[in-house]
Each structure stands twice: as structure tokens, then as C-alpha cells.
Amino acid sequence: MSKIPYKIYLEEKEIPKVWYNVRADMKNKPAPLLNPATLEPMKPEELCGVFCEELVKQEMDDNTAYFEIPEEIRDFYKMYRPSPLMRAYRLEEKLQTPAKIYYKFEGNNTSGSHKLNSAIAQAYYAKKQGLTGVTTETGAGQWGTALSMACSYFDLDCKVYMVKVSYEQKPFRREVMRTYGASVTPSPSEETQVGRKILAEHPGTTGSLGCAISEAVEKATTTPGYRYVLGSVLNQVLLHQSVIGLETKAALDKYDIKADIIIGCAGGGSNLGGLISPFMGDKLRGEADYRIIAVEPASCPSFTRGKFAYDFCDTGMVCPLAKMYTLGSDFIPAPNHAGGLRYHGMSSILSQLYHDGLMEAVSYKQTEVFEAAEIFARVEGILPAPESSHAIRAAMDEALKCCETGEEKTIVFGLTGTGYFDMVAYEKFHNGQMSDYVPTDEEIQSYLDKLPKTE
Amino acid sequence: MSKIPYKIYLEEKEIPKVWYNVRADMKNKPAPLLNPATLEPMKPEELCGVFCEELVKQEMDDNTAYFEIPEEIRDFYKMYRPSPLMRAYRLEEKLQTPAKIYYKFEGNNTSGSHKLNSAIAQAYYAKKQGLTGVTTETGAGQWGTALSMACSYFDLDCKVYMVKVSYEQKPFRREVMRTYGASVTPSPSEETQVGRKILAEHPGTTGSLGCAISEAVEKATTTPGYRYVLGSVLNQVLLHQSVIGLETKAALDKYDIKADIIIGCAGGGSNLGGLISPFMGDKLRGEADYRIIAVEPASCPSFTRGKFAYDFCDTGMVCPLAKMYTLGSDFIPAPNHAGGLRYHGMSSILSQLYHDGLMEAVSYKQTEVFEAAEIFARVEGILPAPESSHAIRAAMDEALKCCETGEEKTIVFGLTGTGYFDMVAYEKFHNGQMSDYVPTDEEIQSYLDKLPKTE
DSSP states (O other), X not given: OOSSOSEEOOOGGGSOSEEEOGGGGOSXXXXXXXXXXXXXXXXXXXXXXXXXXXXXXXXXXXXXOEEEOOHHHHHHHTTTOSOOEEEOHHHHHHHTOSSEEEEEEOOOSTTOBTTHHHHHHHHHHHHHTTOOEEEEEESSSHHHHHHHHHHHHHTOEEEEEEEHHHHHHOHHHHHHHHHTTOEEEEESOSXXXXXXXXXXXXXXXXXXXXXXHHHHHHHHHTSTTEEEOOSSSSHHHHHHHHHHHHHHHHHHHHTTOOOSEEEEEOSSSHHHHHHHHHHHHHHHTTSOOOEEEEEEETTSOHHHHSEEEEEESSTTSOSXXXXXXXXXXXXXXXXXXXXXXXXXXXXXXXXXXXXXXXSEEEEEOHHHHHXXXXXXXXXXXXXXXXXXXXXXXXXXXXXXXXXXXXXXOEEEEEEOBBOTTOHHHHHHHHTTOOOOOOOOHHHHHHHHTTOOOOO | OOSSOSEEOOOGGGSOSEEEOGGGGOSSOOOOOBOTTTOSBOOHHHHTTTSOHHHHHHHHOSXXXXXXXXXXXXXXXXXXXXXXXXXXXXXXXXXXXXXXEEEEEOOOSTTOBTTHHHHHHHHHHHHHTTOXXXXXXXXXXXXXXXXXHHHHHHTOEEEEEEEHHHHHHOHHHHHHHHHTTOEEEEESOSSXXXXXXXXXXSTTOOOOHHHHHHHHHHHXXXXXXXXXXXXXXXXXXXXHHHHHHHHHHHHHHHTTOOOSEEEEEOSSSHHHHHHHHHHHHHHHTTSOOOEEEEEEETTSOHHHHSEEEEEESSTTXXXXXXXXXXXXXXOOOOTTOOSSOOOSSXXXXXXXXXXXXXXXXXXXXXXXXXXXXXXXXXXXXXXXXXXXXXXXXXXXXXXXXXXXXXXXXXXXXXXXXXXXXXXXHHHHHHTTOOOOOOOOHHHHHHHHTTOOOOO
């Protein structure tokens, strides 16, 4: 019997005291956000109309390697962090693999995912600036739930635009958010100009993250004392989420474990970026090497089939342009696509790293993902979120390769959350009603043809 | 800042190696189960038609203080145990109480509650006996989910009769059970004789635990290779659940904390009995004293308004008679009652202890319970199950008493599970649609008048 426990818990005093900013170690920095009108890099004062001041500083700082985590945020982290690093002994046995599989489990909190790590930071800075409320969008609902919890903790108003398809598939999420005092609106809505415009152009649309972002930004910039906050994509979010990777690394170090492969699911990049940041830092500084793999849905394949270009972050084109792997800001995955990872673009940081060949990307169809989810649930006892299950699938496939080669690779993946609010998707899977629709090349090209011209 | 962390985690090697049988230290033993036909104590060979042999031994053994936990079960426990003992610093601050509040959190596993502790034990013994499957009933769904997970782990068939009102209010629970390969039937059903009889007599009934038990027992005793398993009430269940109390005690001891008050919600008694067993043992042996408080819903008040008498464990009267605090085996709480704790009776062990003045009991109305749940969710960050919230309410009230007296009491309560599948109930609460119906004395008396005559 190995000495490594099933669950490696750090102590509360080992919660990181700083976030790590991977940009500081990147030779090729992520491209700056552009003002959509002038195509000039956004100035801090322009961004401050949308975001909190402190968060704008974090967003634009490509050089400071470490940011201190304020005491109030660390106190909140103590409610659910450090999160455990789990050794997947049973999954290894099930696969009969010589590989050693670990997963960092971020689902043991009421928001059900890692999103809380950044939500509490963003709520804290909003409160510190004396704001009265924040707006946001949510897709699968994890981010909205996380932000509701964070706002409730700091007594801030919280207005959530929820992608309509998720609002309908996950009515219970809404009640969790209400329990924490948030107001929740299905998007697109009639409440905003951009929402009304999208509804007029696409009646019956099931919504998209890009569209919900537009509504939330409009609401924030037209309501005094409000700002907008975002749960993924942005540099600041990856900074906050680095707490995942820092804890993972500390836990591995505690048992002298050297990771070979790091795997994370990728929607906008919040989890993947947070998990890999310190490992990528090692790699960028030449101190260690890892294979790093992003896993995305075949129905929304921004890394594997998108283009590295400047694009709008939102459907309504009210946000700045970001340089990223994108499918076009109009791209909306098929409505049959279950759960999150529906965003058309990808974090600029991760896009640059991928472009520079520092990480890989793979995509999976829904059914493959849910098959992995069910196996994992049965042997590891945790019912995974569909998003997280992308990483499970890829980790299982890497472990199965080790069966062939006999290599005892150490695989670490991010289990971002639980699937308790995704039972509609599981039900479709059980009933064989899950579609594996993948967009055609022509479809994708038609969206890419509409990318804004920036050069 | 106190040195006691927010979360006290034991190490995996500190998972108890034995279960503790509180009956061994009871001067007045719980009364034996009676054969409903002869009114004689049940013989082991009679019980073995319904239950696994090893479990029958555990059920009938009033004298062995400790039972070794088999290695296979301890291995499974490692997936989610030791569970954390949490210090409720934020709740204390919210209440401005000098009391110190701790809670043992059993919700951090996919079944969402403590039920898994006994489910895995019962599945293990069924497998060891060479059985092919087990049947059971589930109310709120936690037990069914737990048993599905346990059966999946040991590759056993699992047939669950789910109280119809829960089946309808919690459709997603069904999908979790299906993910683990269980078959789920709303009860009463047309599948069993007793189900058909109940449906004929009470068309439109929303079901009850007592009725679902009858169906599950009938199915088990008429299907070769099957036995019946139960998630509460029985002595064996309290034995397995003693792992909760043993860990709680070990965690308190680690920091030299002396509890004054132990509080648990009580439906059939599985959580309360498990939590208090080792503390009650101290008390019975005269080594320590504690106030021990059972908390039940005002709509199903077996301790506070029931009678200590022999009664059927099930509505269909196919099970043995147990001596317990009961509201009568026909008693069904009002359909507006949310969540679990719907059972008409109470564990014989706890009933005897309560009868002997060794513990107290209080009851709360639904709205009071959900008010406490929402406060708790907001300050402690965990969305509690309605069942668990009964204990929260009582703990808060004891802590508020300390505000008046200035006493720095140490209060420990059991947080049995999470409320992710209870959002219909939370929605009712948010919308002001929650009823606080409490049965009248006449109603209760009408059920008590029908208790079987055993003397």
C-alpha cells in the first residue's frame, strides 16, 4: 500500500498568501485589449468604467509576478480551502494503468466549482471601492452561484444574466442564487438595449455567454455604483485562480511527486489557467517541463478549430477586443450541448501560450465525455460536472496510453466541480438522447469571416 | 485569532477502526423486535429472511461494545472520510454569541449526506454473503443515492422504492441513482401486493417511508438472492453511523475541546444516534456529562408528541414490531412538509435513551428551519439540507441563550448533508408558499388509538 493518502489536504495556514501572475514569466506577453472604436490599446481609465480599479491594475500588469492575497479573502478561502488533491487509486485500478492519476478537486463548496476563488476576490475589490453592486453573466450557473455567495458575504447587490438554455435546464441554480440574495434574469432579456436587439435578430435564441456578457456590461455601465465582473477569460481571473495551481504544487511537493502531464478543461480558461499557472511558470523559466493539455468540447472548439485573432469578447460588441483563439463572437454552440464551456473565445494568456507551442489542446464529443463521467462517478464516488468531465476523459485516455507503453506517468487533472445541477444532461445521456453534433468547417468559417479587421 | 482552524481534519489513518455499539453501555437495553404474528421476540433465523446474516448479528447484539470495521469498508471510507469538524466562527459572529459552535459536516460526498456510512457497510455484508441484490426505500433521496453508490462499488443490484412526493419533487435524485446503476420506483407502486393495497385504500396518496419500506421488504423477500436494507431506525445503522461520533470526539480531543451540548436532527435516528453514541457512552459510564438534544419537525413529532410503545416499522405491517416513540404506523406528515424526517417512529435505542431521561427533544416548524438554513448558508457558505437545518436552528437557539446568560458553552451539532436537491423547498420558502401545518392532538390521538396491542 502506497504511503500517499487518497486525499492530500494542506493545512489552513498553507493556503497561498499570494497569487501568481504567469504573465511575468512569459517572454511573449498576451496582446493588450483594444478599444473597439479606436483599435488602440485600452487605457486604464477606460477600463475603470467597466471594472473595479484594483482589478484593472491586475488586468493590465504583465510584470508583477506575485500579488498579495488580502487577509479578508484568505479568511473566506478558509471556509472551503485548501481543496484536496486526490489520488485516483480506484480509477487507476479500473483502467489497469501503470500511470498515477491525481486530481485537484474544487467542487467541495456550495457554488460547486472553482469559480468561488475569483468571485470572492472581485466582490472584495468592489466593496473596497465603495460600490453598491455588480453585474455578471453566468452560463452553466457555477459562476453566478459563486458570485452570489461572494456578494452576500460582502453585502453587495448581485445582478446575474443567465444564459437562457441554462436558466431553463437548471432552474434550481436560480434558487441557490436567490438563497444568497441575487437577482437572476434569463438572457437575452428585454431589460437591456443589446438584449432587445439580439432577441429581434434571433427570436427563439437559447442565448450564449457572449450575449449575456453584453447585457451585464450594459447594465453595469448604466447603473450608478455598479461595475461588471467576469468569471473567466480575463487576466485577473487567471491570477485569482492561480490559487488552484499553487495549492496543487504544494501538495505534490509535500510528497515529492513530480507531475508529467497537467490536464484541465477549457471554456474561457479560468480553471485551466489557474491550475497550470505555476507549472507553466516553471516551464517558462526552464526549471521543469510538463505536457500541458487543454480539453474542450468538440461542439465549441476554440483552441482546436478557432483562429488566433483579435475578436470581441461579447456578442453585442460592447466590450473591448481581445486577441485570442476564437470561433467568432457570433458563434453559439448547438443547444443540445450540455453544460458550460460554451464561450466562443479563450483567455488571451492561454491563447498566447498555446500559440507559442507551450501547451496542447484536444476536443471530445459529449457522449465520450459523459461515458468518462459515469465511470469516474462509480469508481471515485464523485459525480462530476460535465465541464470537468472533459478533463477526466483526457486524463483517462492518457492513462490508457500508459497501459500500452508501460510508462508510469504522473497525470494531474483539474476536477473543477460537481454535477448535481446537471442531472438534465445526465438524464439525456442515460436515455440515449445526447447529440454529438459538431459544427462543420463551413459553419465555423462563416463565423471567422466576420472577425473584426484590426490590421 | 484562535488556534483552532475553521476545519479540523483528521488524517486518513485516524479513520476509526471499530464502530461503537452504545447498547453495550446501556443499563436499560432497547426492547427486542417482536414477531407481529406471535408477539414473541424475533429469532435470528426469522430476521435472516429479510436481512443479511452479519447484519442480523449486529442488530441483535446488545453487549459487544466494539465491532471491527472491515478493511474494504475502511477503504471506501477513505474516499470521503474523515469528514471535517467545522468551527462556525462566522455563525458565532453573526449571532454575537459567546458560545463556541462546531458542526460535523457529513455532506461532502456525492450522496450528499451521512447515509453513505451505513450504505457501504450493508452493501459489503450483502456481497460477502453472496447475494445478488438489495432493495430499499428512500424518502428525501439521500439514502437511495448512498445505497446506489455502495451497490455500484460492490457490483450489486439495487432496487429503490422512493416516496412518491420526493420522487416528484426531486427528479434529479433519480438520475443520480441511475448514474450509479440503480432502478428507482415511486412508492406506492403497482409492483407489489402491499403497494396495490395502499393505492386502493388511499388513491392519490403522496406516499410515506413506512409504505415504501413495506414494498421494499416484500420485493426483497420474494426475489431470490435479494435482501432488504434500511438506512435508519435499526440498531445496525446506528452502529455504522457511530463513525460520525467517533471522529467528532477524536477531533475535539485533538484540540482539548470539551462539548457541553450535542445536537442532531432526528427522523429515524441514524444521524443523531451515530453522532451521539460515543458521547452517550461517556455519559452512561459516568465519565462525562453532556446535554443531548434531538431536533424534529413539528409536522412529524415522534419524540415530542408520540407514544413510547410497540408499533409496526412500516405502513403495510409486514415488518416486525419495534418499541419506540411513534405516531402510529399509519401516520403520514402533511404533503407540504419539505424534505426528509418523515418517518412515523424512532430508533429503539434513542427511544429508550429518551425515555430514560438521558436526552432531550425539541421540534420546529418548517419556516423557522428554513430561516436558519438561509442564515447559515450565507455566513458559513454551505447550503444545508432541510433535515440538517433542524439541528442548525436548535444550535442557533442554544447559542442565542448564551448571549443572554453570557455562558461560553461549546455546542456541537451534526450537519448531515447539503440541500442541492432541495431547491423546490427553498423556492417555496423564498416565495412565501411554505406551510407550517402541525397535526392537532386529535389527529395524532386517532393514529395512536390504532397502535397494536402487545400486552
